[in-house]
Amino acid sequence: MHLVENYALAAASKIAKPTIKTSYFPVGSRKYITLHASSGMGSKNYDYYKDVIKIIQPKIKNLGYEIIQIGEQGEAHIDGSTSLLGQTTIRQALFVIKNSSLHIGNDSFSCHAAGAYDVPMVILYGPSRPECCGPYWGDKTKQELLAPDFSSLKPSYSLEESPKRINKIFPDKVAEKALNLLNIPNELNLINPIHLGESFYLSIIDVVPDFASHDKLPFAKGSSINIRSDYTDEEQYLEGWLSSHKTVVHINRMIDLNLLFKYKDNIQKIFLYMDETFTQDYMSDIDRLAIKTVLYHNNKETITEARIKFFGENIYPNEPETKKDLDFPDKICNNSFYQSSLNLFSKDKIYPCKAALDRQIEKQSEHKIIDDPEFYRESEFFKIYNYAKKKENN
CATH class of the missing domain: 3.40.50.2000 (Glycogen Phosphorylase B;)
Structure with a gap:
């Protein structure tokens, strides 16, 4: 009624x-x-x-x-x-x-x-x-x-x-x-939906600190960005990014915390992806930064040991999205395309995701999907679909 x-x-x-x-x-x-x-x-x-x-x-x-x-x-x-x-x-x-x-x-x-x-x-x-x-x-x-x-x-x-x-x-x-x-x-009826990521509507700026910050970038100085230090071992440009932007910092190794302390007012949050190399002293120093930190462990087989070692810390398993988490995973085929709301900057170029960066595929309006676990890891930022007409012609 x-x-x-x-x-x-x-x-x-x-x-x-x-x-x-x-x-x-x-x-x-x-x-x-x-x-x-x-x-x-x-x-x-x-x-x-x-x-x-x-x-x-x-x-x-x-x-x-x-x-x-x-x-x-x-x-x-x-x-x-x-x-x-x-x-x-x-x-x-x-x-x-x-x-x-x-x-x-x-x-x-x-x-x-x-x-x-x-x-x-x-x-x-x-x-x-x-x-x-x-x-x-x-x-x-x-x-x-x-x-x-x-x-x-x-x-x-x-x-x-x-x-x-x-x-x-x-x-x-x-x-x-x-x-x-x-x-x-x-011809929008030819588009068959596969997946609509929960964060696709957000425009995300990720920066790999492997190049110097400058004024010609397509986002404003002082704007909020994600620093993906977990994507590179380089640290020479990190200070420039920390000093010029509000940041969320992603790290997967024990980097120099003095630098983070120096620019702590610009750091909104830290995502720390742990492994067995992290020490108790380092984790204590992280706590003293007084910056909100989210801890992930990269190895689900040893996460229990890490939780015992760092008792009192909330450590989450680093379990990314997988292909089976898509809305319609069985529809993925050689005619599947995606659009990304991620803007991943590395060496002054823009990429749609980490899997594309690894293959040096620069960002365009749409891309063929990359059937790889690294690709599905970031599927919350993707719109994935098939083209019906092209599929029929194959």
């Missing part, structure tokens, strides 16, 4: 189409798509709208469409959209929705308003079923309501989820439905 029907039954009332009053708001574009990326529940908020916009933007730009983000002040602005966050009243936001060519968003008031105005829409659901909470009014042929597979794991109806079910919806599928409703030709 739909919520509207449930409310009507409880109130002994009839259901009628609502009358919604709007207030004029000057939108600078004649053709636009509205995006409402927030809601009153964290579990309803989709994290991959940036990727959706990245996919549809080249298709709609030449046709004169603009993407307008509505919402409250303080909400995160989605790159690629024009922000009206905090600039409209509710009635003005309704005016913007009413006159849009398409509405994209989560389960929130805006989708119900779009339904009442019969605006085409793509709406995403995670903790609830669209049959229960979807738009009640409007032409259903113009409504694409997307949800994860509920066949085995039912909706939680929870305010918060970890991981969020809504993030199981592939951004390419959202983009495909949006373009179809706008009657814009596309």
Whole structure:
């Protein structure tokens, strides 16, 4: 039963189409798509709208469409959209929705308003079923309501989820439905999803300190970065990076702690990957740094001995993602590609992941997957998919 029907039954009332009053708001574009990326529940908020916009933007730009983000002040602005966050009243936001060519968003008031105005829409659901909470009014042929597979794991109806079910919806599928409703030709139906990493929506900066920091790098001086000292034995450039950026430091050997102490105010956290060579004195010195440190042990066969040796420390097994941890591991084939949200800098070049660095494959818009344990170790930052047409031609 739909919520509207449930409310009507409880109130002994009839259901009628609502009358919604709007207030004029000057939108600078004649053709636009509205995006409402927030809601009153964290579990309803989709994290991959940036990727959706990245996919549809080249298709709609030449046709004169603009993407307008509505919402409250303080909400995160989605790159690629024009922000009206905090600039409209509710009635003005309704005016913007009413006159849009398409509405994209989560389960929130805006989708119900779009339904009442019969605006085409793509709406995403995670903790609830669209049959229960979807738009009640409007032409259903113009409504694409997307949800994860509920066949085995039912909706939680929870305010918060970890991981969020809504993030199981592939951004390419959202983009495909949006373009179809706008009657814009596309071949996104040829993309078969394999895996959507939990951190793919984050833009991650990893730096191997094997070259000097300089001002021409594509990220701001003072920005937060990950120092991957565990990827190199070089230390001559480490001080330059520690002095110029807020950092999270990854180490896998007993490096000079005097350097870390000197720049401790710039170090937010240390990830330490231990082996049998680490001494009790060194670990005591780590504690005296007073920097939040997370300890991992690289050998699961000797981790018990390490926990006894360093009694009182929380030591976690260094067990990375594997191929079997992908959403659909059986679909991996010679036609599988990936995109990465990792930006791994080494010797002034950018790589999509450690496995690509090892093979000197510089970052591009997409790559053939690398069927190697080192690749799957970082799969939380990947979007992996197959191209159906190419696969058929093989």
